[in-house]
Amino acid sequence: MSNARRDILAAVAAATEKDPNAAARVADRLSVHAANVIPQRGAEGEQVVSRFIEEAERAGTDIRQVSALADIPGVVSAYLREQNLAGDVRISSDPISLNIPWADEALIAVSHGAAEPDDTASLSVALCGIAETGTVMMKSSAENPVLLNYLPFLHVGLLPQSRIVGSLEMAWSALRRASGEGVMPRMVNLITGPSRTADIEQELLMGAHGPQKHMVIILKEE
Amino acid sequence: MNQIKTARFRENAHDALVDKQLQAVLGKFSDGFPVKRAQAIARMPEFDALRDAARDIKNHALENLGAYLEEFEAKVVASGGKVHWCRDAEEARQTVLSICRDADAKTVTKSKSMIGEEVGINDFLEDNGVEPIETDLGEYIIQLRKEPPSHIIAPAIHLSKQQVADTFRDNHRNRVSDRPLESPRVMLDEAREELRGKFLGADVGLTGANMLIAETGSIVLVTNEGNAELTCGLPRVHVAMASIEKIVPTLEDASTVLRVLARSATGQDMSVYTSFVTGPRRSEDLDGPEEFHVVLLDNGRTELLASELREILRCIRCGSCINHCPVYEAIGGHAYGWIYPGPMGAVLTPGLLGMEVANHHPNASTLCGRCETVCPMRIPLPSLLRKWRERQFTAGVTPVTSRYGLKVWAALARNPRWYRGLTTITSALLAKVAGKTGRLRRLPLAGGWTGSRDMPAPQSQTFMAQWRRRTAARKPGSRPGRS
Amino acid sequence: METSSTKPDAPNVALFVTCLVDVMRPSTGFAAVTLLEAAGCRVTVPDAQTCCGQPAYNAGDRKDARAIARLTIEAFDGFDYIVAPSGSCAGMIKMHYPEMFADDPEMKKKAEAVASRTWELTSFLVDVMEYTPTDVRFDRHVSYHDSCSGLRELGVKAQPRTLLANIDGVELTEGDSAEVCCGFGGLFCVKYPEISTAMVDKKIDDILATGANTVVAGDLGCLMNIAGRARRRGAPLDVWHVAEVAAGIADETGPIGGDAED
Numbered sequence: 001m002s003n004a005r006r007d008i009l010a011a012v013a014a015a016t017e018k019d020p021n022a023a024a025r026v027a028d029r030l031s032v033h034a035a036n037v038i039p040q041r042g043a044e045g046e047q048v049v050s051r052f053i054e055e056a057e058r059a060g061t062d063i064r065q066v067s068a069l070a071d072i073p074g075v076v077s078a079y080l081r082e083q084n085l086a087g088d089v090r091i092s093s094d095p096i097s098l099n100i101p102w103a104d105e106a107l108i109a110v111s112h113g114a115a116e117p118d119d120t121a122s123l124s125v126a127l128c129g130i131a132e133t134g135t136v137m138m139k140s141s142a143e144n145p146v147l148l149n150y151l152p153f154l155h156v157g158l159l160p161q162s163r164i165v166g167s168l169e170m171a172w173s174a175l176r177r178a179s180g181e182g183v184m185p186r187m188v189n190l191i192t193g194p195s196r197t198a199d200i201e202q203e204l205l206m207g208a209h210g211p212q213k214h215m216v217i218i219l220k221e222e
Numbered sequence: 223m224n225q226i227k228t229a230r231f232r233e234n235a236h237d238a239l240v241d242k243q244l245q246a247v248l249g250k251f252s253d254g255f256p257v258k259r260a261q262a263i264a265r266m267p268e269f270d271a272l273r274d275a276a277r278d279i280k281n282h283a284l285e286n287l288g289a290y291l292e293e294f295e296a297k298v299v300a301s302g303g304k305v306h307w308c309r310d311a312e313e314a315r316q317t318v319l320s321i322c323r324d325a326d327a328k329t330v331t332k333s334k335s336m337i338g339e340e341v342g343i344n345d346f347l348e349d350n351g352v353e354p355i356e357t358d359l360g361e362y363i364i365q366l367r368k369e370p371p372s373h374i375i376a377p378a379i380h381l382s383k384q385q386v387a388d389t390f391r392d393n394h395r396n397r398v399s400d401r402p403l404e405s406p407r408v409m410l411d412e413a414r415e416e417l418r419g420k421f422l423g424a425d426v427g428l429t430g431a432n433m434l435i436a437e438t439g440s441i442v443l444v445t446n447e448g449n450a451e452l453t454c455g456l457p458r459v460h461v462a463m464a465s466i467e468k469i470v471p472t473l474e475d476a477s478t479v480l481r482v483l484a485r486s487a488t489g490q491d492m493s494v495y496t497s498f499v500t501g502p503r504r505s506e507d508l509d510g511p512e513e514f515h516v517v518l519l520d521n522g523r524t525e526l527l528a529s530e531l532r533e534i535l536r537c538i539r540c541g542s543c544i545n546h547c548p549v550y551e552a553i554g555g556h557a558y559g560w561i562y563p564g565p566m567g568a569v570l571t572p573g574l575l576g577m578e579v580a581n582h583h584p585n586a587s588t589l590c591g592r593c594e595t596v597c598p599m600r601i602p603l604p605s606l607l608r609k610w611r612e613r614q615f616t617a618g619v620t621p622v623t624s625r626y627g628l629k630v631w632a633a634l635a636r637n638p639r640w641y642r643g644l645t646t647i648t649s650a651l652l653a654k655v656a657g658k659t660g661r662l663r664r665l666p667l668a669g670g671w672t673g674s675r676d677m678p679a680p681q682s683q684t685f686m687a688q689w690r691r692r693t694a695a696r697k698p699g700s701r702p703g704r705s
Numbered sequence: 706m707e708t709s710s711t712k713p714d715a716p717n718v719a720l721f722v723t724c725l726v727d728v729m730r731p732s733t734g735f736a737a738v739t740l741l742e743a744a745g746c747r748v749t750v751p752d753a754q755t756c757c758g759q760p761a762y763n764a765g766d767r768k769d770a771r772a773i774a775r776l777t778i779e780a781f782d783g784f785d786y787i788v789a790p791s792g793s794c795a796g797m798i799k800m801h802y803p804e805m806f807a808d809d810p811e812m813k814k815k816a817e818a819v820a821s822r823t824w825e826l827t828s829f830l831v832d833v834m835e836y837t838p839t840d841v842r843f844d845r846h847v848s849y850h851d852s853c854s855g856l857r858e859l860g861v862k863a864q865p866r867t868l869l870a871n872i873d874g875v876e877l878t879e880g881d882s883a884e885v886c887c888g889f890g891g892l893f894c895v896k897y898p899e900i901s902t903a904m905v906d907k908k909i910d911d912i913l914a915t916g917a918n919t920v921v922a923g924d925l926g927c928l929m930n931i932a933g934r935a936r937r938r939g940a941p942l943d944v945w946h947v948a949e950v951a952a953g954i955a956d957e958t959g960p961i962g963g964d965a966e967d
Contacts, residue, residue, distance in 0.1 A: 195495070
């Protein structure tokens with residue numbers, strides 16, 4: 001509706017100051033995209049790993065730490081058994097996850113591609129971990145289709161330790177390096193814990209529409 | 223469903239005050255969100271600095287709104303999406319319906335959208351043969367009950383779990399009718415099962431947007447349930463509705479706002495799911511919608527932008543003001559008669575519906591200021607309420623008795639001699655009537671007070687009268703004045 | 706707001722008695738004078754004062770509010786300090802008078818001068834005059850109600866409690882909802898009486914839950930509202946203005962609205 005567009009923008013223009021420097025200021029803000037206040041809790045440094053774990057666990061995430069890809073099938077299998085879940089895991093086609101020796105665990109059956117409604121578990125690879133809030137950042141791609149993060153009962157995020165940063169702002173820098181300036185993948189998902197709701201009498205319940213369980217495996221590379 | 227009942231505010235409030243079930247729920251209200259917010263803020267020493275930064279970001283965005291809207295549109299289009307501009311609710315409804323018709327949609331899943339409520343999109347779609355299905359648990363419950371939301375974050379907060387159980391029993395027919403539905407856990411699991419199929423079968427997913435990011439053409443979805451991602455990730459078409467003031471310039475600016483949003487809303491440092499959606503699926507994606515539409519609404523925002531009420535446009539819909547309002551705590555959300563309750567509702571509703579229709583909203587407040595104390599965007603809510611009162615007074619919308627009484631009072635206050643005379647007489651009279659008890663049970667013209675309260679009696683002579691006598695006695699022949 | 710690092714010596718203080726104190730509870734005004742003089746001030750009560758203009762201002766009647774403000778500003782010109790036994794009236798002058806004359810530079814300057822010297826009573830006594838009561842007794846279990854304007858516009862919180870802490874016999878217990886509005890709100894309490902009553906009931910319940918039999922506050926509107934409802938309910942709660950308690954005249958004056966026992 002081009003008339004609506006014209007009318008709305010005209011009304012906006014009439015309501016705001018006519019400042020000759022405005023256009024330059026706007027262009028500058030967009031291209032520089034400076035950070036504002038970053039709290040101490042989001043600072044970079046050695047503490048980011050322990051802080052990530054602390055904040056993630058506070059949000060209900062199950063954290064596991066491994067030092068080799070080979071450890072992962074055992075961790076996932078143990079968890080599925082603990083939770084009394086079937087062993088099907090739909091995994092990301094990210095090179096890291098493809099290199100996991102899934103065949104080592106007889107009880108796990110892996111599949112690839114887009115998530116299906118009946119999938120029990122999924123594993124996707126995180127672009128970043130954000131220590132400030134214990135959040136993993138997932139970006140959509142051919143290798144990491146979005147619904148891996150949302151459809152299954154258990155979602156496992158694989159997070160290489162070197163990708164843990166202090167703040168969300170650092171994560172955006174990482175994303176811009178990966179995708180390019182001003183270019184976004186279809187979805188960037190920040191995930192902090194398993195799904196939850198408090199809509200019935202303000203009683204907090206974990207496990208709403210998204211995954212009931214959320215695990216992050218921190219991979220400490222050599 | 224979202225009928226406008228704002229003119230019935232007094233009656234609505236009365237109904238709320240005598241509703242024992244509602245009062246029981248409201249009685250526990252101050253133990254919930256306010257406590258959680260306080261705990262979250264205690265862990266974030268930079269919170270006040272973040273509020274200042276968030277306010278400045280929004281002020282800048284509003285001051286340059288045109289440029290940022292155009293940038294946003296360009297980026298949406300560059301990523302393969304479409305932007306639809308809508309001046310009012312009717313245009314928005316028609317646009318959404320038209321997209322649904324083009325998609326041959328029979329069902330539309332929805333994640334929570336206040337702008338959707340504002341334009342009445344659910345009823346409209348239903349009237350036109352498209353079934354809308356709310357997926358946020360609270361919205362789902364009130365959709366089944368055919369009620370409006372009573373809170374912008376927790377729409378079903380006014381309900382007891384018994385009421386929710388009854389609603390599920392009445393509506394989830396393919397189940398054993400006497401199955402146990404005691405615990406919220408069981409009810410949640412049942413709702414999850416019911417809605418799972420709806421998510422998977424929907425033709426169109428309709429979301430709101432917490433923010434629109436100009437830098438990238440992204441919309442931001444903030445939930446705890448994950449329903450927004452399933453809503454916009456499964457169907458073939460994703461439609462996001464947002465009003466124009468939702469714009470922020472950059473990803474970094476959005477990050478600042480996010481830091482104050484969840485803490486103010488529910489006391490979480492970050493909501494479980496915060497998603498940035500940009501356009502439809504890319505050619506290499508294995509899942510995702512093929513079409514991405516943003517419906518951009520004015521619906522009264524440009525008028526507010528041009529007015530002295532502009533600051534309400536900084537609102538990020540966190541609900542913190544509502545959670546700390548003693549009036550809301552007394553009467554709940556439905557009493558406000560529309561979809562936006564509490565302090566932000568009292569400022570926004572007259573702006574969107576007109577101050578005659580929402581004439582009570584700016585007045586049913588003591589201006590206690592607690593809302594302003596907690597607002598993450600530092601909106602001066604009491605000042606804005608006062609500005610509405612000024613507009614009402616100038617336009618003659620204030621009830622006649624109030625205006626008359628105020629005029630009399632003001633005339634007296636502007637004339638100290640009349641004032642002294644009249645107050646001396648009144649004071650003596652009331653003191654005499656009250657006698658030894660020191661209080662009056664009935665007072666003409668003050669039924670609003672004496673209906674439920676005694677009126678403490680004056681102490682027989684005004685201070686000024688006594689002071690005059692006292693100072694005259696101290697310095698015979700001199701008049702009180704500056705020393 | 707000027708803050709003196711040294712206590713002022715015999716300052717000229719104008720008392721803004723406030724309309725409610727003037728008409729309904731002069732003893733509060735006299736208590737204020739007693740306290741100010743005990744603190745070392747020379748107190749004057751300008752004759753031309755009536756009301757701070759809040760009722761008109763909060764009702765949106767800017768024209769009348771300005772006229773009343775103008776009168777008040779003229780009446781209180783030329784003093785070192787202006788002190789009011791009310792957070793809402795002091796707040797009105799201090800926080801709102803200047804912006805009421807934003808379009809009148811000359812008046813705005815005068816307003817700012819008056820505003821900068823205006824104080825609520827308890828904060829003036831404690832923060833400026835460094836005064837605390839001596840030799841005052843009040844044997845009561847008290848809870849304090851923080852009036853909204855005083856608290857949020859002027860930061861009045863610790864000061865009345867400092868005064869009470871220096872009175873012998875006072876046992877102070879804080880209510881969980883000490884900072885929550887009592888439901889007075891000027892015209893609000895008569896325009897929306899049902900909501901107002903619900904709010905004051907919550908306030909009274911909160912105070913009674915502390916075990917206190919006495920509530921003290923710094924604003925007469927709040928106090929009349931609480932007292933009026935307490936008496937109607939027959940609640941075991943007596944009500945005084947903090948100035949009356951601090952000046953040691955509470956017992957002889959009797960509580961606002963009469964005793965709980967009546």
